[in-house]
Amino acid sequence: MQRWHDVSCRHPDVKVSADQTPRCHACGKEPQIAELERSRSSGRSSLSIPLDKRLGDLDLWWPRSVPYFQSSLKPDPESEDTRPVFGSQGDADEQPAEDTIYKSTLGSDEFRLVWLDSADTLDSPLHLNLCDYKLDDCPEYETVSYTWAGEGGDSTPCKPVYFGPFWDIMLQTKNCWEMLRFVRPWYGNRIVWVDAICINQADIQEGNIQVANMSRIYSSGNRVILYLGPDIAMxxxxxxxxxxxxxxxADGTIAPNLPAPQPVDSSGRRSYVQSPGDLKALLGRRYFSRIWVIQELLLSQRAVMRVGDVDFWTDPTTSVYFSINLPEWSWEQTDAAWMQYISQGAASISTLRDLLLLTSHCRATDPRDRLFGLLSIMPDMSNPSAEGDASQVEGSGLHADYSLSSQHVYIGLFAYCLLNLGHFNILYHASGNLSRWKAYYPTWAPDWTSRATRRALFDGPELTSEQVEAEIRDNIQEGVRDSRGAESDWYISPTNSDSFSIIECWGPASTHAATLRPWYKDAHIDASTGALSMNLTHYMSVPGKLRRVGRIGVYQIFAMKKSLATLFILSEHRIDKMVMGDGRDELFILSQAGNYTLPTYLLLRRSPNSGDRESYNFLSACPFVQIQADVGMGTVGFMHVTLKDLQYSVYDILQDLQERLDYPLYVQKGLELTSLEMKGLFVGIETNRQILPLIRVLHSERVNPPGDPDAFVDAYLACLSPEYKGFARGSFLQITFSTNQGSVAETYFKERGKLNRPEARFRYRVRDSGDEWRSTIVSQSKYKQITDSSQPQQWIDICFKKHEVRQALTLYSNVDRILDTMDMISASTGRTGEGLWLMVTGDPGDECKFICHSQDKTYLDLDTKLCDYFGMDGSTFMVSIE
Structure with missing residues (x-):
């Protein structure tokens, strides 16, 4: 009930009777408080929190700055009313009752103020008037800071407050009612802003607007009146x-005269804490634990707190007075450490981490207010060291919206912190596969209900890799024992430090991954499922079960032992109970910039509900992963494997291959030695690229031995220029050239003749002279005779055995390197036959940059066996974490 007059009453004449009850002398009515209380308790609540939705039906969109991806067609939240339905909807034809107190919804540049009437006695009914103003055109006013529920925690609306000429009635909590009586003047009027009254609590749109305006409302008021309750404020x-x-x-300079003790409640317990003379005890009261009072006291220019009969006041110099007069005082040792910033404005707490740490213990009836209650003092989160700026926070889309569920608010907040601000450490606090969250919460998002999470949301590991290595060497290597001191069923025997190496990954990603596929490139949140998609680098598979073998700080050490290597993983969680050893658990690297940065490892489990390799559930963020490799692996000492090395991509290999194909055919790379054998067999051919048909046949024979001899001969003849008239006859190959082709003749008759070795012999004949086939080393005189320019042109036939060509190629290291590279590309890409050939002969494309080959000593100083053990490949791709 709001208006209690007769419906025909147009000119009310309200007077307060001797029993302090308002009565209208125009219509003879008076308010029925008991009836109003009954209807209030049996009716629907003014505001309820929207229910969480199951994954797949989330329809996320807040905050707007987060990159959301609509995986299915969803309604645009801006195009329709997204406000939830509160309570029962009732009859569709039922019209809502007229609101006689709040005539309309406030605009973004408006707010309301309470004009509080004076009273003759403390027990006089509370009567006030509400007036709407522009933020830029309003009278001077004060704000009030209090808790709706008071120290007793009673948030039941049960006390009447009257409005306007009709004395329309609204029920407020007992503590709000007591506060209004406390600030009510003894004569005239007092203008104050009271959140419970100046904001229509049943209007979500107005609530959103006014919460966004709170920074200005509190900072523009003359002062804030801090009300601790009737047992403190006299x-x-x-x-x-x-x-x-x-x-x-705090220093005992003044002792307040205290109110009389409050009576006990029906259970025999005293309603309020009686400790007004001790500031530290005062700061432990319920009031200082409420989230909303923080911004109210920080934003106000001056705060006044009544204790007994004394008004204690603060301003921006309060902290200075404490440091001078009470040098031993420590705000951190109180329950309200944030009070050190009272009256210092939004910029006083410089980082979001500090803000969340200071407010981690604070309470809120509505869980969404843990965030919404801080928005007005939120630092500029794009720069952790920057001063607070509410406009920048608002511009990021972080604004209060009470149409959202708690689920929506906190998924949006964590997505913003991760994707917009790059706060990777929140992944150390991910909820994982908590059974109570499975159907409603993505595994990558932290548990927002946990106080410990709120305190440490941006905190990461404080250990160093050297500390972890020392723990493994000095303690774990001594053996794992059970509680009675006996060796456990899984034991790492002591090992001489010189007989193994510790291998660790660090450093930046490859140039390709860093520039074309950094972690944030196209990173997004699935609006329907809440899945987080980002670019991660696959480090290794976890092919077996883990055992817990030790602890260092808050982290537990887990190990998986193989014959020549042991994998150590650190985590705060019992990942030994999560990793099944069925090949579905993978370690990924969240790569960051910097040459000396250790990566963040993410332990993910391939989603059982998807055949897509890139879809995973989050198990744990792990700060350190180390491999102890036996000397049998070919490694000694402490090795840092840079992520850049791990990511030697197919693109790099193809570029190297293209360069090698353009090497001169007769020169070994780096040695610059002329091979007369090759020059003679491949006459007229200058580069490795010109013998690609032969290389293709040789690779085909590697894959499918023994191969087709005729295919080899055909490929060889295809490499030769037609001018040499090459053809096969029997077990021989024959080419022809003229004496006018001096460079060819010189190769065969002059340079080879200088070798004076049996391998320099070859069969030749001068066709027009009728010479028979000869197998000889040609003398200098014979060479001059054949190539004498005064003689008419003669044609020379050269003949050599087919196996000489194959033998020469197998001894030519460049060809062997090319064949090995083709094997590497085939293993990395899965391409064979024509598909492999097109990749080898074409220009490498961007898609090849993120296909990493299986490591080989040629490219990475790790034994191939180690990589095979753990399935390392260094591939960077988009991973979806559900």
């Missing part, structure tokens, strides 16, 4: 309080 019945600075209650 009404003075027209007298004036003594006024002192806040530090004077």
């Amino acid at each position: 009404p003075l019945y027209g007298k004036h309080p003594r006024r002192r600075r806040l530090h004077e209650i």
Whole structure:
């Protein structure tokens, strides 16, 4: 009930009777408080929190700056009413009752103020008027800071407050009602802003607007009146309080006269904490644990707190007075450490981490207010060291919206911190596969209900790799024992430090991954499922079960032992109970910039509900992964494997291959030695690229031995220029050239003749002279005779055995390197036959940059066996974490 007059009453004449009950002398009615309380308790609540939705039906969109991806067609939240339905909808034809107190919804540049009427006695009914103003055109006013539920925790609306000429009635909580009586003037009017009254609590749109305006409302008020409850704040019945600075209650300079003790409640317990003379005890009261009071006290220019008959006041210099007069005082040793920033404005707490740490213990009836209650003092989160700026926070889309469920708010907040701000450490606090969250919460998002999570949301590991290595060497290597001191069923025998190496990954990603596929490139949140998609680098598979073998700090050490290597993983969680050893558990690297940075490892489990390799559930973020490799692996000492090395991509290999194909055919790379044998067999051919047909046949024979001899001969003849008229006859190959082709003749008759070795012999004949086939080393005189320019042109036939060509190629290291490279590309890409050939002969494309080959000593100083053990490949690709 709001208006209690007769419906025909147009000109009310309300008077307060001797029993303090308002009555209208125009219509004869009076408010029925008991009836109003009954209807309030049996009716629907003014505001309820929207229910969480199952994954797949989330329809996420807040905050707007987060890159959301609509995996299915969803309604645009801006195009329709997204406000939830509160309570029962009732009859569709039922019209809502007229709101006689709040005539309309406030605009973004408006707010309301309470004009509170004076009273003759403390027990007089509370009567006030509400007036709407522009933020830029309003009278001077004060704000009030209190808790709706008070110290007793009673948030039941049960006390009447009256409005306007009709004395329309609204029920408020007992503590709100007590606060209004406390600030009510003894004559005239007092203008104050009270959140429970100045904001229509049943209007979500207005609530969103006014929460966004709170920074300006509190900072523009003359002062904030801090109300701790009737057991602390003594009404003075027209007298004036003594006024002192806040530090004077802490150092005992002044002793307040205290109110009379409050009566006990029906259970026999005292309703309020009685400790007003001790500031530290005062800061432990329920009031200082409420999330909303923080911004109210930080944003106000001046705060006044009534304790007994003394008003203790603060301003921006309060912390200075404490440091001078109470040098031993420590705000951190109180329950309200944030009070050190009272009246210092939004910029006083410089980082979001500090803000969340200071407020981690604070309470809120509505869990969404743990965030919404801090928005007005939120630092500029794009720069952790920057001062707070509410406009920048608002511009990021972080604004209060009470149409959202708690689920939506916190998924959005964590997505913003990760994708917009790059706070990777929140992944160390991911909820994982908690059974109570499975159907409603993605595994990558932290548990927002946990106080420990709120305290440490941006904290990461404080250990160093050297500390971890020392723990493994000095303690774990001594053996794992059970609680009775006996060796456990899984034991790492002591090992001489010189007989094994510790291998660790660090450093930046490859140039390709860093520039074309950094972690944030196209990273997004699936609006329907809440899945997080980002670019990660696959480090290794976890092919077996893990055992817990030790602890260092808050981290537990887990190991998986193989014959020549042991994998050690650190985690805060019992990942030994999560990793099944069925080949579905993978370690990924979240790569960051910097040459000396250790990566963040993410332990993920391939989703059982998807055949897509890139879809995973989050198990744990792991700060360190180390491999102890036996000397049998070919490694000694402490090795840092850079992520850049691990990511030697197919693109790099193809580039190297293209370069090698353009090497001169007769020159071994780096040695610059002329091979007359090759020059003679491959006459007229200058580069390795010109013998590609032969290389293709040789690779085909590697894959499918023994191969087709005729295919080899055909490929050889295809490499030769037609001018040499090459053809096969029997077990021989024959080419022809003229004496006018001096460079060819010189190769065969002059340079080879200088070798003076049996391998320099070859069969030849001068066709026009009728010479028979000869197998000889040609003398200098014979060479001059054949190539004498005064003689008419003669044609020379050269003949050599087919196996000489094959033998020469197998001894030519460049060809062997090319064949090995083709094997590497085939293993990495899965391409064979024509598909492999097109990749080898064509220009490498961007898609090849993120296909990493299986490591080989040629490219990475690790034994291939180690890579095979753990399935290392270094591939960077988009991973979806559900």
